[in-house]
Amino acid sequence: MMRPINRLRAPCASFVWQRRCLAKPLGFSLLEALVAMAIAAIALASLYRSVGQSSQSVMGVQARVEAALVAKSVLAAGIFAEDLMRQDSGEAGGWNWRVDVTPEPIFLSDEAGRPAPSGPLRAAKVTVQVSRDGVTAMTWITWKPYRSAP
Structure with missing residues (x-):
């Protein structure tokens, strides 16, 4: 008479399978x-590095935006070149700024390329340098x- 097959029993229940199951290691080896x-350490190190670079990039952008706002504020303080020469x-x-005003005539011409009869305009080239801790973050030229006339 045949015994019914018990499908719930583990495959190592028979004598033949027991020898094979005992030879099979359970879990991971030390090398694995x-x-x-x-591999996990390399992945985490690269993730840490990329996050650090991203935060440095954000800080750099924020510093440039602040420097640009300081430069615009300095330039807005004076409508004319004489106004900017009073405070250089x-x-x-926390930002240090410096203004250089250099007289520079601007030559005008008409559509045909002939010089304007009124002569050159009196203007000044204004350079604003914004720095923090001795490092120039922005240079703005306008x-x-x-x-008044000379």
């Missing part, structure tokens, strides 16, 4: 665990007209 940990340097919010 070390390789997995090394200063500090605002032109401002003079208020």
Whole structure:
């Protein structure tokens, strides 16, 4: 008479399978665990590095935005070149700024390329340098007209 097959029994229940099951290691070997940990460490190190670079990039962008706001504020303080020559340097919010005003005539011409009969315009090239801790973060160059004739 045949015995009914019990499908719930483990495959190692018979004598033949018991020998094979005993030879099969259970779990991971030490080498496999070390390789997995090394791969995980490399992945975490690269993730840490990329997050650090991203935060440095954000800080750099924020510093440039602040420097640009300081430069715009300094330039907005004077409509004419004479206004900017009164105060050539200063500090605002931890930022140091310096203004250089250089007279520079601007030659005008008409559509045909002939020089304007009124002569060149009196203007000044204004350079604003914004720095923090001795490192220049931004240099802004623009032109401002003079208020009065010489």
